[in-house]
Amino acid sequence: MSLLASAAQSLTRLATSSASVSLTSILLGAAIPLTGPLGAAIVGCISAVDPGQKRPFAVRVFNVSMTGLVGAIGGLTYLGLDGVVLHDAQLEPLLILGRQGIPLAIATVVMLLVNTGCVSVMIAVNGGAPMLVTWRRITRQVGRTYLGYGVVGFLFAVLWDPVGLGPATVLVMFVPLVFAQWSYAQQHAESVAHERTVASLVAAGEARDPIMSGRIERVAQVSELLGNELRLSPADADALHFAALLHDVGMVAPVEGRHRDNDDIRADNLERIRRHPSRGVDMLRSIEFLGDSITAIRHHHERWDGRGYPDGLAGPQIPQLARVLAVSDAFCALVPRVGAERTMELLRDRAGVQFDPECVDAMDKVASIAADLAALDRGPQAEVIADTVIDDRWIDHDLPEVSDLLAGDKVQP
Incomplete structure:
Protein backbone atom coordinates (compact mmCIF):
# COMPACT_ATOMS: atom_id res chain seq x y z
CA MET A 1 0.00 0.00 0.00
CA SER A 2 2.87 2.34 -0.88
CA LEU A 3 0.70 5.14 -2.22
CA LEU A 4 -1.78 5.27 0.63
CA ALA A 5 -0.44 8.73 1.47
CA SER A 6 -1.96 10.00 -1.76
CA ALA A 7 -5.26 8.36 -0.89
CA ALA A 8 -5.21 9.99 2.52
CA GLN A 9 -4.71 13.39 0.95
CA SER A 10 -7.76 12.80 -1.23
CA LEU A 11 -9.87 12.15 1.85
CA THR A 12 -8.72 15.20 3.76
CA ARG A 13 -8.11 17.70 0.97
CA LEU A 14 -10.52 16.58 -1.75
CA ALA A 15 -7.65 15.53 -4.02
CA THR A 16 -7.13 12.49 -6.26
CA SER A 17 -5.17 9.37 -5.36
CA SER A 18 -3.72 6.16 -6.80
CA ALA A 19 -5.23 2.69 -7.11
CA SER A 20 -1.92 0.82 -6.82
CA VAL A 21 -2.68 -0.01 -3.16
CA SER A 22 -4.18 -3.31 -4.26
CA LEU A 23 -1.13 -4.76 -6.02
CA THR A 24 1.18 -3.92 -3.12
CA SER A 25 -1.20 -5.54 -0.63
CA ILE A 26 -1.31 -8.73 -2.69
CA LEU A 27 2.46 -8.87 -3.00
CA LEU A 28 2.96 -8.46 0.74
CA GLY A 29 0.29 -11.05 1.50
CA ALA A 30 2.08 -13.58 -0.70
CA ALA A 31 5.62 -12.66 0.35
CA ILE A 32 5.17 -13.18 4.09
CA PRO A 33 4.46 -16.94 4.08
CA LEU A 34 6.80 -17.54 1.14
CA THR A 35 9.87 -15.55 2.23
CA GLY A 36 9.43 -14.46 5.87
CA PRO A 37 9.91 -10.99 7.38
CA LEU A 38 13.12 -10.08 5.54
CA GLY A 39 11.75 -11.11 2.17
CA ALA A 40 8.49 -9.27 2.82
CA ALA A 41 10.41 -6.11 3.73
CA ILE A 42 12.42 -6.33 0.51
CA VAL A 43 9.30 -6.98 -1.57
CA GLY A 44 7.61 -4.03 0.13
CA CYS A 45 10.48 -1.68 -0.66
CA ILE A 46 10.69 -2.80 -4.28
CA SER A 47 6.93 -2.56 -4.82
CA ALA A 48 6.96 1.01 -3.52
CA VAL A 49 9.39 2.13 -6.20
CA ASP A 50 7.38 3.67 -9.03
CA PRO A 51 9.73 5.13 -11.67
CA GLY A 52 6.77 6.12 -13.83
CA GLN A 53 5.57 8.67 -11.27
CA LYS A 54 7.43 11.94 -10.75
CA ARG A 55 7.20 12.54 -7.04
CA PRO A 56 9.32 14.58 -4.63
CA PHE A 57 12.31 12.69 -3.28
CA ALA A 58 11.00 12.89 0.29
CA VAL A 59 7.70 11.30 -0.77
CA ARG A 60 9.47 8.45 -2.52
CA VAL A 61 11.69 7.82 0.51
CA PHE A 62 8.66 7.84 2.78
CA ASN A 63 6.75 5.38 0.57
CA VAL A 64 9.68 2.95 0.27
CA SER A 65 10.54 3.10 3.98
CA MET A 66 6.93 2.78 5.10
CA THR A 67 6.12 -0.18 2.88
CA GLY A 68 9.30 -1.98 3.83
CA LEU A 69 8.48 -1.42 7.50
CA VAL A 70 4.94 -2.69 6.98
CA GLY A 71 6.24 -5.86 5.32
CA ALA A 72 8.76 -6.50 8.10
CA ILE A 73 6.22 -5.96 10.90
CA GLY A 74 3.70 -8.14 9.10
CA GLY A 75 6.29 -10.89 8.72
CA LEU A 76 7.34 -10.73 12.38
CA THR A 77 3.70 -10.83 13.45
CA TYR A 78 3.18 -13.89 11.26
CA LEU A 79 6.14 -15.71 12.81
CA GLY A 80 5.09 -14.64 16.31
CA LEU A 81 1.76 -16.38 15.72
CA ASP A 82 3.59 -19.60 14.80
CA GLY A 83 3.06 -19.08 11.09
CA VAL A 84 5.20 -21.28 8.86
CA VAL A 85 7.46 -20.05 6.08
CA LEU A 86 6.63 -22.60 3.42
CA HIS A 87 10.12 -23.12 2.09
CA ASP A 88 11.18 -24.16 5.59
CA ALA A 89 8.41 -26.73 6.12
CA GLN A 90 5.80 -28.31 3.90
CA LEU A 91 2.30 -28.41 5.35
CA GLU A 92 -0.48 -30.91 5.02
CA PRO A 93 -3.55 -29.35 3.36
CA LEU A 94 -5.58 -29.41 6.57
CA LEU A 95 -2.85 -27.53 8.45
CA ILE A 96 -2.50 -24.73 5.90
CA LEU A 97 -5.37 -22.74 7.37
CA GLY A 98 -4.18 -22.98 10.98
CA ARG A 99 -0.45 -22.52 10.39
CA GLN A 100 -0.66 -20.09 7.50
CA GLY A 101 -4.12 -18.67 6.85
CA ILE A 102 -5.02 -17.49 10.36
CA PRO A 103 -1.56 -16.03 11.19
CA LEU A 104 -1.51 -14.27 7.83
CA ALA A 105 -4.99 -12.84 8.38
CA ILE A 106 -3.93 -11.34 11.71
CA ALA A 107 -0.67 -10.10 10.21
CA THR A 108 -2.66 -8.40 7.45
CA VAL A 109 -4.75 -6.53 10.01
CA VAL A 110 -1.56 -5.43 11.78
CA MET A 111 -0.08 -4.24 8.47
CA LEU A 112 -3.22 -2.27 7.71
CA LEU A 113 -3.06 -0.50 11.08
CA VAL A 114 0.66 0.22 10.80
CA ASN A 115 0.31 1.49 7.24
CA THR A 116 -2.61 3.79 7.97
CA GLY A 117 -0.95 4.90 11.19
CA CYS A 118 2.23 5.97 9.38
CA VAL A 119 0.23 7.94 6.83
CA SER A 120 -1.88 9.57 9.55
CA VAL A 121 1.24 10.70 11.42
CA MET A 122 2.63 12.13 8.21
CA ILE A 123 -0.56 14.09 7.54
CA ALA A 124 -0.74 15.40 11.13
CA VAL A 125 2.92 16.50 11.07
CA ASN A 126 2.27 18.40 7.85
CA GLY A 127 -0.58 20.40 9.36
CA GLY A 128 -3.50 18.08 8.55
CA ALA A 129 -6.20 16.67 10.80
CA PRO A 130 -5.26 15.03 14.12
CA MET A 131 -3.59 11.67 13.76
CA LEU A 132 -6.32 9.57 15.41
CA VAL A 133 -9.09 11.17 13.36
CA THR A 134 -7.25 10.61 10.08
CA TRP A 135 -6.22 7.09 11.10
CA ARG A 136 -9.80 6.07 11.77
CA ARG A 137 -11.08 7.55 8.54
CA ILE A 138 -8.40 6.06 6.26
CA THR A 139 -8.69 2.65 7.91
CA ARG A 140 -12.45 2.71 7.44
CA GLN A 141 -12.08 3.79 3.83
CA VAL A 142 -9.52 1.22 2.65
CA GLY A 143 -9.82 -1.53 5.28
CA ARG A 144 -12.12 -3.95 3.49
CA THR A 145 -10.23 -3.63 0.23
CA TYR A 146 -6.87 -4.12 1.95
CA LEU A 147 -8.05 -7.24 3.77
CA GLY A 148 -9.63 -8.58 0.61
CA TYR A 149 -6.35 -8.33 -1.24
CA GLY A 150 -4.69 -10.06 1.69
CA VAL A 151 -6.90 -13.04 0.91
CA VAL A 152 -5.75 -12.93 -2.71
CA GLY A 153 -2.15 -12.89 -1.49
CA PHE A 154 -2.84 -15.96 0.65
CA LEU A 155 -4.24 -17.84 -2.34
CA PHE A 156 -1.19 -16.81 -4.35
CA ALA A 157 1.15 -18.26 -1.70
CA VAL A 158 -0.82 -21.52 -1.43
CA LEU A 159 -0.75 -22.07 -5.18
CA TRP A 160 2.93 -21.21 -5.38
CA ASP A 161 4.26 -23.68 -2.80
CA PRO A 162 1.84 -26.23 -1.26
CA VAL A 163 0.09 -26.79 -4.57
CA GLY A 164 3.45 -26.66 -6.32
CA LEU A 165 2.67 -24.35 -9.24
CA GLY A 166 5.66 -22.11 -8.58
CA PRO A 167 6.09 -19.33 -11.15
CA ALA A 168 3.10 -20.69 -13.06
CA THR A 169 0.98 -19.23 -10.27
CA VAL A 170 1.34 -15.87 -11.97
CA LEU A 171 -0.48 -17.21 -15.02
CA VAL A 172 -3.18 -18.90 -12.97
CA MET A 173 -3.75 -15.78 -10.86
CA PHE A 174 -3.54 -13.32 -13.74
CA VAL A 175 -7.29 -13.03 -14.30
CA PRO A 176 -8.15 -12.71 -10.56
CA LEU A 177 -5.39 -10.12 -10.18
CA VAL A 178 -6.68 -8.10 -13.11
CA PHE A 179 -10.22 -8.32 -11.79
CA ALA A 180 -9.10 -7.30 -8.30
CA GLN A 181 -7.22 -4.31 -9.69
CA TRP A 182 -10.18 -3.33 -11.86
CA SER A 183 -12.58 -3.65 -8.94
CA TYR A 184 -10.49 -1.41 -6.73
CA ALA A 185 -9.96 1.08 -9.56
CA GLN A 186 -13.73 1.31 -10.06
CA GLN A 187 -14.31 1.86 -6.37
CA HIS A 188 -11.54 4.44 -6.29
CA ALA A 189 -12.86 6.28 -9.36
CA GLU A 190 -16.31 6.47 -7.81
CA SER A 191 -14.84 7.86 -4.59
CA VAL A 192 -12.85 10.48 -6.50
CA ALA A 193 -15.96 11.47 -8.46
CA HIS A 194 -17.85 11.93 -5.19
CA GLU A 195 -15.10 14.10 -3.74
CA ARG A 196 -14.87 16.22 -6.88
CA THR A 197 -18.62 16.77 -6.87
CA VAL A 198 -18.48 17.87 -3.26
CA ALA A 199 -15.43 20.07 -3.91
CA SER A 200 -17.28 21.96 -6.65
CA LEU A 201 -20.25 22.61 -4.40
CA VAL A 202 -18.00 23.69 -1.53
CA ALA A 203 -16.19 26.15 -3.79
CA ALA A 204 -19.50 27.65 -4.91
CA GLY A 205 -20.59 28.15 -1.31
CA GLU A 206 -17.34 29.81 -0.26
CA ALA A 207 -17.41 32.13 -3.27
CA ARG A 208 -20.91 33.28 -2.34
Missing part, protein backbone atom coordinates in the same frame (compact mmCIF):
# COMPACT_ATOMS: atom_id res chain seq x y z
CA ASP A 209 -20.16 34.14 1.27
CA PRO A 210 -16.69 35.45 2.26
CA ILE A 211 -17.35 34.74 5.94
CA MET A 212 -17.47 31.03 5.09
CA SER A 213 -14.17 30.99 3.19
CA GLY A 214 -12.14 28.12 4.63
CA ARG A 215 -14.61 27.46 7.45
CA ILE A 216 -16.34 24.59 5.68
CA GLU A 217 -13.21 22.48 5.77
CA ARG A 218 -12.65 23.42 9.41
CA VAL A 219 -16.21 22.44 10.31
CA ALA A 220 -15.73 19.11 8.52
CA GLN A 221 -12.57 18.37 10.50
CA VAL A 222 -14.08 19.39 13.84
CA SER A 223 -17.24 17.38 13.09
CA GLU A 224 -15.13 14.34 12.35
CA LEU A 225 -13.23 14.79 15.60
CA LEU A 226 -16.49 15.15 17.53
CA GLY A 227 -18.05 12.16 15.75
CA ASN A 228 -15.00 10.10 16.65
CA GLU A 229 -15.43 11.04 20.32
CA LEU A 230 -19.11 10.02 20.12
CA ARG A 231 -18.11 6.68 18.55
CA LEU A 232 -20.24 7.05 15.44
CA SER A 233 -20.54 4.01 13.21
CA PRO A 234 -18.47 4.00 9.98
CA ALA A 235 -21.59 4.65 7.90
CA ASP A 236 -22.63 7.58 10.10
CA ALA A 237 -19.11 8.97 10.08
CA ASP A 238 -19.07 9.00 6.28
CA ALA A 239 -22.50 10.62 6.15
CA LEU A 240 -21.35 13.27 8.64
CA HIS A 241 -18.25 13.97 6.55
CA PHE A 242 -20.27 14.89 3.47
CA ALA A 243 -22.97 16.66 5.48
CA ALA A 244 -20.35 18.87 7.13
CA LEU A 245 -18.89 19.83 3.76
CA LEU A 246 -22.28 20.59 2.20
CA HIS A 247 -24.50 21.76 5.05
CA ASP A 248 -24.45 25.40 3.89
CA VAL A 249 -24.69 24.82 0.15
CA GLY A 250 -28.23 26.23 0.22
CA MET A 251 -26.74 29.65 1.01
CA VAL A 252 -25.74 30.02 -2.66
CA ALA A 253 -29.39 30.20 -3.74
CA PRO A 254 -30.54 33.82 -4.25
CA VAL A 255 -33.49 35.31 -2.42
CA GLU A 256 -36.22 36.50 -4.75
CA GLY A 257 -37.12 40.17 -4.76
CA ARG A 258 -33.94 41.63 -3.25
CA HIS A 259 -34.13 45.26 -2.13
CA ARG A 260 -31.47 47.91 -1.85
CA ASP A 261 -32.11 49.79 1.40
CA ASN A 262 -30.37 48.44 4.48
CA ASP A 263 -33.48 47.24 6.31
CA ASP A 264 -34.61 45.14 3.37
CA ILE A 265 -31.11 43.79 2.75
CA ARG A 266 -31.05 42.62 6.35
CA ALA A 267 -34.49 41.04 5.99
CA ASP A 268 -33.44 39.34 2.74
CA ASN A 269 -30.34 37.89 4.37
CA LEU A 270 -32.28 36.58 7.35
CA GLU A 271 -34.77 34.98 4.98
CA ARG A 272 -31.91 33.40 3.03
CA ILE A 273 -30.54 31.99 6.28
CA ARG A 274 -33.92 30.58 7.34
CA ARG A 275 -34.39 28.84 4.02
CA HIS A 276 -30.88 27.58 3.30
CA PRO A 277 -31.24 24.14 4.95
CA SER A 278 -34.31 23.22 2.90
CA ARG A 279 -32.84 24.78 -0.23
CA GLY A 280 -29.68 22.76 0.26
CA VAL A 281 -31.74 19.58 0.46
CA ASP A 282 -33.54 20.55 -2.76
CA MET A 283 -30.18 21.06 -4.49
CA LEU A 284 -28.68 17.78 -3.28
CA ARG A 285 -31.66 15.44 -3.27
CA SER A 286 -30.84 13.85 -6.63
CA ILE A 287 -27.23 12.99 -5.68
CA GLU A 288 -27.54 9.36 -4.65
CA PHE A 289 -24.41 8.97 -2.53
CA LEU A 290 -25.54 11.84 -0.27
CA GLY A 291 -28.71 10.04 0.79
CA ASP A 292 -27.62 9.51 4.40
CA SER A 293 -26.30 13.10 4.66
CA ILE A 294 -29.47 14.86 3.55
CA THR A 295 -31.24 14.60 6.90
CA ALA A 296 -28.31 16.15 8.77
CA ILE A 297 -28.12 18.97 6.23
CA ARG A 298 -31.81 19.78 6.61
CA HIS A 299 -31.82 19.84 10.40
CA HIS A 300 -28.43 21.27 11.40
CA HIS A 301 -30.05 24.53 12.60
CA GLU A 302 -32.74 22.92 14.75
CA ARG A 303 -32.49 23.78 18.43
CA TRP A 304 -32.75 21.51 21.45
CA ASP A 305 -35.57 23.75 22.77
CA GLY A 306 -37.56 23.41 19.54
CA ARG A 307 -37.17 26.99 18.33
CA GLY A 308 -34.83 26.24 15.45
CA TYR A 309 -35.50 25.93 11.72
CA PRO A 310 -36.73 24.72 9.30
CA ASP A 311 -39.04 22.26 11.12
CA GLY A 312 -38.88 23.24 14.79
CA LEU A 313 -37.73 19.81 15.97
CA ALA A 314 -36.77 19.51 19.62
CA GLY A 315 -34.49 17.34 21.74
CA PRO A 316 -33.98 13.76 20.57
CA GLN A 317 -36.29 14.41 17.60
CA ILE A 318 -33.32 16.13 15.99
CA PRO A 319 -31.17 13.56 14.10
CA GLN A 320 -27.90 12.88 15.88
CA LEU A 321 -25.67 13.91 12.96
CA ALA A 322 -27.48 17.25 12.77
CA ARG A 323 -26.86 17.78 16.50
CA VAL A 324 -23.15 17.05 16.02
CA LEU A 325 -23.00 19.44 13.10
CA ALA A 326 -24.74 22.22 15.04
CA VAL A 327 -22.15 22.13 17.82
CA SER A 328 -19.23 21.96 15.37
CA ASP A 329 -20.65 24.87 13.35
CA ALA A 330 -20.96 27.14 16.38
CA PHE A 331 -17.55 26.09 17.70
CA CYS A 332 -15.82 27.03 14.43
CA ALA A 333 -17.69 30.34 14.26
CA LEU A 334 -16.81 31.32 17.82
CA VAL A 335 -13.20 30.20 18.28
CA PRO A 336 -11.65 32.82 15.93
CA ARG A 337 -13.61 35.53 17.75
CA VAL A 338 -13.44 34.66 21.44
CA GLY A 339 -10.98 31.78 21.79
CA ALA A 340 -11.52 28.16 22.78
CA GLU A 341 -12.06 28.69 26.51
CA ARG A 342 -14.77 31.30 26.10
CA THR A 343 -16.31 29.28 23.26
CA MET A 344 -16.76 26.28 25.52
CA GLU A 345 -18.31 28.48 28.22
CA LEU A 346 -20.87 29.70 25.68
CA LEU A 347 -21.59 26.19 24.43
CA ARG A 348 -22.01 24.83 27.95
CA ASP A 349 -24.40 27.68 28.77
CA ARG A 350 -26.49 26.67 25.76
CA ALA A 351 -26.45 22.93 26.39
CA GLY A 352 -30.06 21.83 26.73
CA VAL A 353 -31.25 25.10 25.17
CA GLN A 354 -29.72 25.35 21.72
CA PHE A 355 -27.43 22.32 21.68
CA ASP A 356 -27.54 18.63 22.58
CA PRO A 357 -25.89 18.31 26.05
CA GLU A 358 -24.19 15.06 25.04
CA CYS A 359 -22.57 16.70 22.02
CA VAL A 360 -21.42 19.66 24.11
CA ASP A 361 -19.89 17.29 26.69
CA ALA A 362 -18.08 15.43 23.90
CA MET A 363 -16.80 18.70 22.42
CA ASP A 364 -15.50 19.71 25.85
CA LYS A 365 -13.34 16.57 25.88
CA VAL A 366 -11.72 17.33 22.50
CA ALA A 367 -11.79 21.14 22.70
CA SER A 368 -8.03 21.62 22.84
CA ILE A 369 -7.50 19.67 19.63
CA ALA A 370 -10.59 21.09 17.95
CA ALA A 371 -9.47 24.65 18.73
CA ASP A 372 -6.37 24.20 16.58
CA LEU A 373 -8.55 22.98 13.71
CA ALA A 374 -11.04 25.83 14.09
CA ALA A 375 -8.54 28.66 14.46
CA LEU A 376 -7.82 31.00 11.56
CA ASP A 377 -4.37 31.89 10.33
CA ARG A 378 -3.54 35.47 11.17
CA GLY A 379 -4.15 37.88 8.32
CA PRO A 380 -6.73 40.20 6.79
CA GLN A 381 -9.43 37.53 6.64
CA ALA A 382 -9.04 36.71 10.32
CA GLU A 383 -9.43 40.36 11.25
CA VAL A 384 -12.55 40.77 9.10
CA ILE A 385 -14.23 37.66 10.49
CA ALA A 386 -13.27 38.47 14.06
CA ASP A 387 -14.99 41.87 13.74
CA THR A 388 -18.12 40.55 11.98
CA VAL A 389 -20.96 39.54 14.26
CA ILE A 390 -24.30 40.57 12.79
CA ASP A 391 -23.63 42.83 9.83
CA ASP A 392 -26.44 43.95 7.51
CA ARG A 393 -24.70 42.53 4.46
CA TRP A 394 -22.79 39.55 5.85
CA ILE A 395 -24.59 37.80 8.69
CA ASP A 396 -22.64 34.95 10.21
CA HIS A 397 -25.59 32.65 10.76
CA ASP A 398 -23.57 30.12 12.78
CA LEU A 399 -23.17 32.47 15.73
CA PRO A 400 -25.42 31.67 18.71
CA GLU A 401 -26.81 35.21 18.80
CA VAL A 402 -28.06 34.81 15.24
CA SER A 403 -29.80 31.60 16.25
CA ASP A 404 -31.44 33.57 19.06
CA LEU A 405 -32.43 36.30 16.63
CA LEU A 406 -34.11 33.82 14.32
CA ALA A 407 -35.71 32.06 17.29
CA GLY A 408 -37.39 35.32 18.24
CA ASP A 409 -35.09 36.55 21.02
CA LYS A 410 -34.14 40.22 21.01
CA VAL A 411 -30.47 40.60 20.20
CA GLN A 412 -28.64 43.87 19.82
CA PRO A 413 -26.73 44.03 16.47
